Amino acid sequence: MSIQLDKALGIHTQLLQFHTQRTQILANNLANSDTPNYKAQDLTYSATMNKINARDTQLNLSKEIFFRIPFQRSENGNTVELGIEQAKFAENNLNYQTSLNFLKMKISGLKSAIEGR
């Protein structure tokens, strides 16, 4: 009987990957908030969860990116809306920390089991 670390840690390792890649995309949006003709992008949970359920251990999410539909058109073709992007960034950051805390708890649980306390 051997411990399968992938199964023991659950989906949180993949979720961390997802949140890191989403941070990258949202950072792109925020960095290009003044660039003409830049189109804001994002990732969704549903597409990612399908990938995770399909046992895709190395998440390749580049095909799951979609362009955000802006609430208001801007003159220079830029679709980054600062308030929305900042809210998504904060939300994504919090979700990242949550996944990381779950992962920490899983690891410390495994550690207690190994040490027999």
Next chain:
Amino acid sequence: MSFQQIFLTAGSAMTAQTVRLNTISSNLANADSFSGNKEDVFKPLKPIFATIYNNMNNGSASNIRSAQVMVADVIATDSLTQQRHEPENPLANAEGNVFYSGIDVVSEMADMMSASRSFEMNVEVLNNAKSMQQSLISVLDI
């Protein structure tokens, strides 16, 4: 993990905003400058931003593209140059005309606020990415 790309993206945006702030400070400093002929008068500078897309990790684990900002060009616009008839001005030309740069101080100030807010926002992104990376490292010392 791809934190390094986030740092590069936010850093490129901060550099671009610094260039923008630099041109604004030039414009504001020369807002009242004038000259005797049309070519020599200060022309307002305006940076043009563009996006550089690059694949990270060469498509192995995660090939989300990073989109860095670059300053494609800084253009000098002469559409604002104003001609005024001031014969008493020592720099006036033969017809008694001088040329002013015609910079709109109010719009430059608004542009300056926009640039500094964008800069601060990217500092915030940098701080967030840093704290994410630090908490990831702290998993190791459970």
